[in-house]
Amino acid sequence: MNRRIAQIVCFAFGALLFALYFSQHPAARKLNATVMIDYWQIIFAITLLVGVLGFVRMTWGSIRKGDDRPYRIVSLIGLGSMPVLAIIWGIRGDSPFMWMFEYVLVPMQSTVFALLAFFVASASFRGFRARSAPAAVLLAAAILTLLSRSSLEGIVPQFFTEAADWVRGNPSMAARRAILIGIGLGSLTTSLRVILGIERTWLGGEK
Amino acid sequence: MGAIVIIGTVLDPSWFDMARLPTLVAAIISVLVVLYTTFHKRSRQRFKLREIAGLKAVEEAIGRATEMGRPLLFTPGWGGDIQRPTTIASMNILSHVARKTAQYDCRLVYPTHDPVIMTVAQEVVREACVQAGFPDRYNANDIFYVSSSQFGYAAAVEGLISRTKPASVFLLGTFEAESLILAETANINGSIQIAGTDSTIQLSFFIVACDYVLIGEELFAASGYLSGDRSILASVRAQDILKVMLAIIMIIATLWVTVDPSSSWWRF
Numbered sequence: 075m076n077r078r079i080a081q082i083v084c085f086a087f088g089a090l091l092f093a094l095y096f097s098q099h100p101a102a103r104k105l106n107a108t109v110m111i112d113y114w115q116i117i118f119a120i121t122l123l124v125g126v127l128g129f130v131r132m133t134w135g136s137i138r139k140g141d142d143r144p145y146r147i148v149s150l151i152g153l154g155s156m157p158v159l160a161i162i163w164g165i166r167g168d169s170p171f172m173w174m175f176e177y178v179l180v181p182m183q184s185t186v187f188a189l190l191a192f193f194v195a196s197a198s199f200r201g202f203r204a205r206s207a208p209a210a211v212l213l214a215a216a217i218l219t220l221l222s223r224s225s226l227e228g229i230v231p232q233f234f235t236e237a238a239d240w241v242r243g244n245p246s247m248a249a250r251r252a253i254l255i256g257i258g259l260g261s262l263t264t265s266l267r268v269i270l271g272i273e274r275t276w277l278g279g280e281k
Numbered sequence: 282m283g284a285i286v287i288i289g290t291v292l293d294p295s296w297f298d299m300a301r302l303p304t305l306v307a308a309i310i311s312v313l314v315v316l317y318t319t320f321h322k323r324s325r326q327r328f329k330l331r332e333i334a335g336l337k338a339v340e341e342a343i344g345r346a347t348e349m350g351r352p353l354l355f356t357p358g359w360g361g362d363i364q365r366p367t368t369i370a371s372m373n374i375l376s377h378v379a380r381k382t383a384q385y386d387c388r389l390v391y392p393t394h395d396p397v398i399m400t401v402a403q404e405v406v407r408e409a410c411v412q413a414g415f416p417d418r419y420n421a422n423d424i425f426y427v428s429s430s431q432f433g434y435a436a437a438v439e440g441l442i443s444r445t446k447p448a449s450v451f452l453l454g455t456f457e458a459e460s461l462i463l464a465e466t467a468n469i470n471g472s473i474q475i476a477g478t479d480s481t482i483q484l485s486f487f488i489v490a491c492d493y494v495l496i497g498e499e500l501f502a503a504s505g506y507l508s509g510d511r512s513i514l515a516s517v518r519a520q521d522i523l524k525v526m527l528a529i530i531m532i533i534a535t536l537w538v539t540v541d542p543s544s545s546w547w548r549f
Contacts, residue, residue: 096305098298114364118397125396125426132422142444179430186432186439190458193465193490200468201489250481253497257479259523260501261366263516266315268369272512273504275376276369276401278408 077278081271088269129153215241314522318515330514335475335493336506339374342449342473343381351448352388353378356438356463358478359431361455363397366501367479371454372405373504378451379409383418391424392441394434399426435459439466452476452491453500456483464490477503 087109094106130150137146159171166172204210221230222238267273346353355375361368375391382389389406393399403424410419427437439462442450450467452460452474460476460483467474468490476487477495487494495503498520505513534547 092308096298096301097296099296102296121396121400122426123396125399128399128421129426132425135422145440182436183430183432186436186462187458190462193461197461197465197468197486197490253481253484255524255527256497256520257367257481257501259520260370260498261479262311262523263315263520264366264370264501266312267513267516268366270315270319272319272516273369273373275373275405275504276363278404 077274080277081274085269085271088265126153215246310526311519311523314526315516315519318519318522319512330502330506330517333495333499333502333506335477335495335499336503338473338475338493339378339507340381342451342475343378343385343387345473346382346448347385347387349448352390352445353382353449353451354390354392354438354442354445354447354467354472355451355453356392357395357398357402357454358452358456359394359434359459360457360480361398362395363401365455365479367455368398370501370503371477372401374451374453374507375402376405376409377504377507379406380413383410383413383415386415386418388420389423390441390445390447392427392434392438393425394427394429394431396426399424431457431459435462438463442466442470442472446470447472449473449475452487453478453495455479456487461486461490 091106091109094102094109097103130153133146133149137143137150156171156174159169159174163169163171198216202209202213202216204213218234218238218241222235224230264273268276343353355378357368357371363369379389381387391402391406393402403421406424407416407419407421410416428434435458438459442463443466447467447470450463450472452463452467453476456463456478457480460478460480464474464476464487473493474491475493475495476491477500478484478487479500484494484496488496501520502517504510505515505517530547537544537547
């Protein structure tokens with residue numbers, strides 16, 4: 075019965091938002107914004123609290139069991155300190171909260187992002203091997219693109235740049251658009267299955 | 282009288298945006314095709330599905346994790362939320378994976394960046410365990426919210442993979458720059474990776490880095506493919522019908538604009 079109610083609500087809101095999309099009446103626009111923005115923020119705020127509490131419970135359990143205890147302790151300290159700093163000193167540019175954000179959090183994020191360069195290198199080394207004809211084509215395209223994007227303008231012939239542009243603009247773009255069409259149609263049918271009640275996995279059950 | 286009201290509403294510019302009429306027509310046609318393939322008896326008759334290596338590998342991945350006594354990690358990426366059809370498609374696969382892991386008594390770990398996705402995933406996994414007949418194997422602590430920050434999420438999942446060394450890693454959902462970080466970390470730790478995303482940019486990274494990749498609409502076909510549900514498989518057929526229709530329209534438009542370069546009816 076609860077699932078049936080959820081399905082009815084899902085169908086009702088799906089149909090409503092679908093209809094609102096085609097209207098430019100101020101009342102329709104306002105209702106659309108209310109549902110899409112205000113309701114979503116309320117839902118997110120509530121579930122964020124649930125998520126944080128779940129994280130704390132899980133982390134505390136790991137600390138008690140001794141699993142990755144140092145990392146877990148640091149996590150809880152970070153989780154607790156930032157809101158405390160914000161509440162006490164605010165979030166102005168010269169506040170301790172912003173200091174922590176700019177000199178601790180941002181560098182950490184940049185560090186993780188920097189790892190991407192090394193991962194790109196290792197993945198490329200593994201992926202761009204001419205083990206088969208398709209792999210050889212992939213390798214050739216990669217080298218062509220790499221050279222065309224390098225700062226070797228005086229050394230790399232102009233032909234390479236033009237060839238690389240052609241590869242990116244024609245076969246690559248064509249393939250990408252084909253994939254995008256498939257994704258678009260897949261998204262459409264998945265959405266319809268959910269709205270029409272055919273797909274019920276998100277309710278916890280397939281039937 | 283009802284029809285008159287509807288027509289009046291449609292023609293009233295303040296109530297109906299005529300610029301979106303082509304979209305409405307396309308949407309109605311799409312809905313009708315999906316309804317036909319789903320509910321029409323003849324349309325639901327047996328039809329051929331091509332094999333998808335990534336989906337065939339799901340069983341292998343779960344079996345491997347069970348034999349090795351190592352956990353299985355499933356994460357939906359940072360770029361999506363529950364509103365996204367890709368996330369729903371990911372949940373469909375999660376349901377199947379969770380049911381199998383419950384049957385095999387294999388640990389399933391699910392970190393996510395979004396608390397809404399977390400709550401839905403918990404419900405999906407809990408129900409999957411019930412359906413498998415092992416409700417006691419559900420552990421809410423294994424489905425947890427990590428961080429809304431992109432690289433906070435990436436760092437957390439990367440660290441989790443490095444410490445727990447899952448035998449199999451499922452990267453299914455909407456991914457951004459964290460895709461390669463997670464895929465390579467899983468590879469370094471010797472995990473089988475099955476990936477799928479609706480981001481074409483990240484798809485190229487997955488193809489290079491992962492063992493199996495669901496490309497394009499394969500991610501959305503996974504639910505029906507794994508469950509064998511005829512109703513869901515029917516929508517896969519609907520996609521094919523819509524593709525043919527789109528191809529025909531594109532061919533006609535191409536020929537038309539070749540003959541009449543000034544035409545613009547196809548720009549909608």
